[in-house]
Amino acid sequence: MTTYYFVIVGHNDNPIFEKEFTTLNKEMRKEDHRHLSQFIAHAALDLVDEHKWKTASMQLKSIDRFNQWFVSAFITASQIRFIIVHDNKNDEGIKSFFNEMYDTYIKHSMNAFYKINTPIKSTMFEKKAEIFGRKYLLT
């Protein structure tokens, strides 16, 4: 029973891609946690800003905690922030997931029709996130 909430946050603190990964089945899934995850992820942005200059790495590891939820973050060279709110430790998986998503994001951002900081509405991107999520987070 694990839940991961992944969000890519643009420069204006606006979410541009959101996805939830969970092992819970449909009935058990609590819709309600979704807004809490947003709150936690949003609040963690302050800590991302605090940590990003302290390390040379893009992986910011676990930066915040709220009750049983951890927040792990990743920051791209262009200051796009990847954030995962999760309820169990999985540093290695999250690290790999971030790396793969970074790759995917870079490719997507090179699309001439995509404007930076706008919501990502690509089924390919969605599918990739789904695959990496299943591969690194849920196993």
Place this chain on the structure above:
Amino acid sequence: MIHLTEQNYNARDIIRNIFSPLIGVVSSHMADEICHRNNLSFVDLLQPFARLPSDAHFRDVSGTSVSIRGLRLNFCDVDWRPPQTVLARKMLNESVTNAHNEKTKIVTIAGIDLELPSAEPWFEQWRETFLTVQFPAEHEFTRHLLSCLLVLSSADPQIVETAHKMTQRVQQMQNITPQKLPKWFHPTQVLNSYVVLHEASHGDLSKAQQGFELIKSTFGDNKCFLISINSLEANTNNDIPDHWARYIKRQPKADTIANEISAPKSPQEAVSVISMPSIQMSQLLEGAAAQEAGSDLTMLHPLSPMQESATEAINSKFSISNESIASQTINPNVWAADFDADAPHGSCLNAHDVENLRHFVQDYAVRALIPYIEQLVGILSEGVTNKKGVSKSLLSATKRWFVTSKPGAGTNNQNAVIYTNESAELQTRKLGDLYFMFGHYNLAFQAYHQAKRDFNADSAWQYYAGALEMAALSAFMLGTSHRKTYDYMEDAIVCYLTVCKLQQFATRATLMSMECLKTARQYSEVAKQLIRMTSEESDLRSALLLEQAAYCFLVTQPPMHRKYAFHIVLAGNRYSRAGQRKHAFRCYRQAYQVFQNRHWSLAEDHIQYTVAKQAYMLKKLEDASRSFAHLLRPGSLQNAQQQSSFLKEYIQTQNELVKRSPELGLLPHALPHVEQQSVRVLTLVQPSNVPAPQVPATNIDIDSDLSTDESIWYKIEEMLVITAASNKPFVFKPSQYLYNKEHPATECPLAVQGEPIELAVTLSNSVRCSITLNNIDLLWRLTLDNEDVLSNVSVYEQQDDSASKAAVNAAIKTTCLDTIVLEEQAAKTLYFKLTPKLTGRLHILGVVCRMAASTEPNASLLGVLQFETQRIKPATAKQSTQTLLDNRLSIKLVPQVPSLSVSFSVVPGEILAGEIIPVSITLRNLGIAPIDDIYLGTDDPRCITLLDQQTDIPLSILSSLRDLSNDNLVKDKEIRRQRVFRLLQRPAGQAALNAQQCHTVSMWLQAPFTPGDFTLRLLFYYSLPAPLNAHLKYRLVRHIWKLKVQPCLQVNSTCVISNSVTRELGVDVSLKNVHDEQKAGKKSEVYINALSLYSTDYDLNEDKLYIMNNMGVTTGQAGAHCLKPATSCGFQCRLQAKPTPPPFTGVPPLKTLLQWRLTRINILPADHAQQLEQQIPPLYEPHGFLTNNETVYYNISISSEEFNAGIASYTPHITLALNWSALVQSGTMQRIANGLHFMKLHRLYETSSCPKNDAVGEAELRNRLSIMSETSNTNDSSREFALPEFFSERYDGNKNNDSFDDEEDYWAPNECNVSKRCLIEDESFMLASKA
């Protein structure tokens, strides 16, 4: 009482006030009465003066004098008791509920303007109450009474007895063991002082002095004080300010409105306020409970509603149900409420009395209290030094040296040690407290530090924590706090919290720590400590502390506004769980400032939903419905079920809002959305009701796409207008009837009284459930010419005013659909028709309708969908950024004008190439005034002829009679003449069409020869009587035919020398029925009726008709000789020179000219060919299509040079006109079509086709060019000759024995036919040789 609020105290003042020395007060009845005249008790009377106005001096043990700045004495009734748990909780709640601060300040962080309260009085009030209601504890002495005041009245006849009685009572209290409340600092030796109150206005001062002397002699000089007050009678005017108001606690009456609104009656209600629609929450609670039970991380969803646990407050032993709290009065004894808080205080006191009171406090402190304290310090320090190292048990001593003790290291060692009052450890602590209270922080720190070590050694953790706390505070007050002393405080809090499990003390310590750390600007530490104190135990406390923590995040460096947002949400959530709706509402609103427009959709929804719910409960219905409306915004991620419940609540809230405040009028709907760009308005277009067989003019309709051919219409209109204006100069501006996104209204549209205005608008539903709109109507405002304003808004706002309703209904009639259903996320277009009955300026404001969820049609909401005025870019200034306001919704209504209805007889949708269809145009004047002129313009004049059109000879025919190159012709005028017809021309002074008159005009329409789509535009222009209307000079009616042209007949003709001996000319004609039966799905039989020749020099030889190829000719339904599809035939006819010269000279009428030039023979006529031919105008008539064919129509964009060249040159030619009839059968429907095919022949052996195929067309063009060059080469431009004529000249010449050999030189080569001819000659040669 502790006072921390409203005085702008700094951190040190606050701490000093919290730990000010506590003085007990007991007063006699008579003394009470004196005070009550001022609406105050004695304690309250002293409150404003409790702070010493000047420095006091205090001598410590060593004899050093320390000055005490701003010592404040805390007077307290000895009968005062801290309230019991439940009551305390109620007080805490109310302190928060009743504190408001509407003032806000704007803080800008990261580009976001945050509107924060300028101060948080609710927090200060709560803190004050929280500290006040605490029970004095065993391990500290700051809350113990130091001394006692016994208050007497000078009027008391037995003043000494009373004093004795009171002294006894007080001593009883002080000496009881074990100690009960109130607790005394040093019970064995309490300073009891005597205060005699003298009423200056009532008693005699000397008598008072006597009594006072008596008291003084009994109890000692230094312990007695006389205060003279009440110099004034009650109810006299008093000019001294009310010093007391801010010190008197306002206790709300049991059922004030504020109470009702802001505090829920039971926790259950509090739950219902916050919970998101039940579906989710119940799942959540069950789920969370099920899955997290027993786990270490057990934590309910932090934003979930939770019943406030009843374990709050000091001692959880008292479990009293909620009902009993409500019934319990807030005033068990001394809670200030037996005085009317609103009445003025101190009304009997004059300035002198106030000065007396102030002086008393100073006097008391200096004369009685400080000497007593000095004495006490002496005793205590002596005790401490004496007992040091002696009294300690061996065990504790060893422990002290060998064990480094840590709180929580041992198990269950909490308060293992019980100290007696005389123990050195407690004496040390007491000493510290005294020093602290009297501002000697240096010695206080030493004492606390010592005590801390002792308590630590004894593992007396509660005492230890208390000492740590005070040590930290001493260091802070001394100004020497550093890392280590902050850690003391931190340790104290942790110790209280984890080892002693004393939430109350931990909270108190946190509040102190907060002040210290804030002074040191360690805001993130403050936030950390505050957040740690949030627990499930007390929602109110958690809420307040979270809110404070949130504000701390805003002042950290750098500011953390996102953390702030999260914590303010958490605080809001706790407030709502604690029933503090106002504060919950406020917190969520503050949070929204950070979240808005950031697209954290679900978070935003949570905030908005909570705001909406809280606002609804607070009766802030406007806010509530605004938030609900926000939840229904497009692009929401909520599911359908959720959205429909939002919608339901929105409708409910909005309805309640409308009911409660009817003055708001009609409110805009949140749903559906008006696509403002889609608003279209159509004016000045007549209704099209004509009897059945007639087809009304198509006109513009509201859905017309104006993007494609509007420029064509404008051109036609321009030609019409200029023609009609008979060359009066003016600037042409096309008239506009349809206003839409592409064609905005820069000026107000015009509409005519009594004629309908059409309006269309697209509505879109952005939610995932379908909605129904009922009672749809347009909202408008009509400003009449006399500046009266009529509007139907009032009809919807107050539904009872029938008089205005009738007036409004009479002014404008609106028709539209009554109900539409918008499916989830669908868009629909609504059509309205407005008929104004008055004139003036009409503004269309929006759509009014009842909106309801389709699933619950009964809960509907009346509201308006507003139209917004769009900004448009003026076409003239493309570069400038200046914009104009669109005027399409402010329509000018003008008085009735003539109105022309145009209708047509039926024209089949599919016609044959070259077919001629008679059309009758019915013109009817619907207005009440006559129409003067009617003009008709068209874009393709070749295709139509009119019966009564003017009989001017077209230029191209005229040029065959005389040279026009010297005529002064104006290009534009000629182009207009070709395209504009005047209808119903009447003699001057007579109107073309009188009011209500009807006329029919005959017209023929010929389909073009090229198959495919054919569009023909007719534009009717009619002028309006000038004085009638200044705005509207003319009106237009549009008609457009969109027809499909089917291929029918392919005709090729060639002029040949048919008899080389007689040199007789012949014309070969070959025909083919190219009707594609399979493609068209129709059968057609073609009958070739007749062939006509138009020539200046030749006639058809009626005797010589040779049918060359009649293999394909079969019998058909309408005659013996029909050409079925895909069959062909051919014939040849001979030409002969015209026997007579023209019977006219100069320029004859057109008809005469045509009649002379035309000859005709029948070919293979159908049975009723004569009858059929009457369907089409005869060729010799001016309205026959030959005229059209012979006319060269000039392109509108032709240049003047081309035009002049065109009219100057006449190309000699003959024209063949083939008259045919066809029977078209599709299914059971049968139709007879008649048509004409025209072929122009310029040269011998040239093949002309109709319809032209590309190859032939090209060849012809080349021919023409060569002829043009030829004619210009001959230099003899005056000489006219048609080609056959020219040939006949040769022929004649030949006859005259001219050299025939020259012929080849003379004929220009005809590439097209030379090879063909060779072949024929070869063949004839072959045949000859065979023979």
